[in-house]
Amino acid sequence: MQVTETLNEGLKRGYAITVTAADLDAKVEEKLKEAQPTVEMKGFRKGKVPMALLRKQFGQRVMGEAMQEAIDGAMSKHLEESGDRPAAQPEMKMADPDWKEGDDVKVEVSYEKLPEIADTDFSAIKLERMVVKADEDSVKEALDNLAASPQAVTYEPKKTQAKKDDQVVLDFVGKVDGVAFEGGAAEDYPLVIGSNSFIPGFEDGLLKVKAGEEKDIEVTFPEDYQAENLAGKKAVFTCTIKEVKAPKAPALDDELAKKFGAEDLAGLKAQITERLEAEYTGASRAVAKRALLDALDAAVSFELPESLVTAEANQIAHQLWHEENPDVQGHDHPAIEATDEHKKLAERRVKLGLLLADIGQKAEVKVTDQEMTQAIMNQARQYPGQERQFFEFVQQNAQFRQQLQAPMFEDKVVDHIFEKAAVTDKEVSKDDLQAAVEKLEEE
CATH class of the missing domain: 3.10.50.40 (Chitinase A; domain 3)
Known part of the structure; x- marks a missing residue:
């Protein structure tokens, strides 16, 4: 078996894999001998079917299996020795479409490898984190809204x-x-x-x-x-x-508080304060996360796999087209071409996705089984009465589990970077935070 490099250009790699006819025949013979003791055929005792008859009966099928195993084995060995991590499933095709039994097998393999990413000095990243306290006016406004709700009126x-x-x-x-x-x-x-x-x-x-x-x-x-x-x-x-x-409208008193599960008005105010500050913290984190991603985008540079950028740009273009044409539910529509703007956004997404994945791998960031279970339970609550069917769907759908896990992993990596970066807390007003959030939504 021979592996010869045919392309080495940026992240693109190409190889020619040759499996000689003799090697392939030997592998077929080996697989037939392994199966021989279990084969039963009319006119022969179990395990006594002649090899020539086995080859005639099962040779073609075993030949295909042996060929695939040989090529896969050569590819796995190459990736292990080279350290390459393909950005997508490698493309393979027979070099000789007229191949026949007795010829050497020649396969052309091509892929883009993931780039090597240098370590980032997180301490050089300087960020401001907005801090908002729930003031009396905000608590009073929330209380008034509760008092005006159907539950209280x-x-x-x-x-x-x-x-x-x-x-x-x-x-x-x-x-x-x-x-x-x-x-x-x-x-x-x-x-x-x-x-x-x-x-x-x-x-x-x-x-x-x-x-x-x-x-x-x-x-x-x-x-x-x-x-x-x-x-x-x-x-x-x-x-x-x-x-x-x-x-x-009810009076703002202990009776109102009890309608919302609190012991008294002071307890309800404490609950509202806690909830408001949790909302502020979540909004502040979203603003800080965007600032962090912007900083990483500016600070880190590496070559991007063209295939990933193209696929992401096409997906962005397709998604935006459907948002602009909500009446078209299916995919029976003209081809959608990705613009330069789509490609620019795709480059950022691919770059940051690869970077965060690399940082998480090096830092050994993991999403635990307990965290996954909690996330699945949270999703299941959206389907009252159908929780069991939802759990079965999740168990059988690896892609859906990955969709749940990906944002959790990303958030844990972001938290890891926050811990190492130079983050300064800055107390601001609720209006300042709201303006920052609205600016995010406009971008």
């Missing part, structure tokens, strides 16, 4: 006409073409005007009603209504108004 009877945000308690019967339909009637139903919980037009029809009134409200069901027998049809709801109630 109570309603008191009023004698005046109903308006937006009032609650109307009513009986109603809906009819299409004069015939009542299933699910179209209720008694003592509490409906908040403006909640958009009924079909369009119904709640508007309750504006200015008063307790004791009866009113017919005409509406048209949406064309995409879930009940097909009602979709697009006109209906009349005969409504009897029992009560009209005005919303009453």
Whole structure:
């Protein structure tokens, strides 16, 4: 067996692998001898089938297996000796498409290897991390929002006409073409005007009603209504108004706190403060992470595998095209060409992806089984009642597990770099942090 280099240009590598006919025949003979003791054939006892007959019966199939094993073995040995790590699956093709048994096997192999990346001096990276404290005004604003939420608001009877945000308690019967339909009637139903919980037009029809009134409200069901027998049809709801109630915001006291699981108002304020500062910390980390990636992009340079950049640019172009054309769900559309802007973004993504992977490998950063399990459980909560099916899907889908693991690994590598970089905390206002986050979203 012989491996000869045919290309060495940047990260691109090419090799010619030759397996002689004699070596291949010897490997076929070896595999047939290994199988001979277990082979049964009419007219022969088990294990006594002549080699010539075995070769005639199974030679072609064994030849293919032997050829593949020989080439794979040569490739594995080469990668081990050279230290090359292919950026993608190496391309292999037969040099002689007219090959026949008895000829030497010649295979052409090509790939791009991953670049060697020099160690980065993280201490030379200087970053500012924004720190925001939850002030009294922010806590008060959050408390007011809780007090105005449906969970906290109570309603008191009023004698005046109903308006937006009032609650109307009513009986109603809906009819299409004069015939009542299933699910179209209720008694003592509490409906908040403006909640958009009924079909369009119904709640508007309750504006200015008063307790004791009866009113017919005409509406048209949406064309995409879930009940097909009602979709697009006109209906009349005969409504009897029992009560009209005005919303009453609760007092900011211990009773309100208990509605949200706290022992008292002080405890609720402490929970809100903790939650707000956790949100600020998350936003601050996102800003600092972008600054870190920008610094790494500027400080580190190495050759990028062209195949990875091209694939990433095409993916970016394809994704952005679909975002601009949301009506096209499938992939039956014209070819999408990556622009220079797409390629520039792809170069950054590939560069930082390879760099973070290299840093993580050298620092022996790992995503633990416990962390993966927690991430899977968090995802499973999004499918109530189908958790078991979700877990089975995850177990059978290695690509999905990788998609879960990748951002976790990246965050752990970023935290590793933060620990080594020169990071200075700077206390700022909530508005300053918000402006920094909005700037990220614009880029």
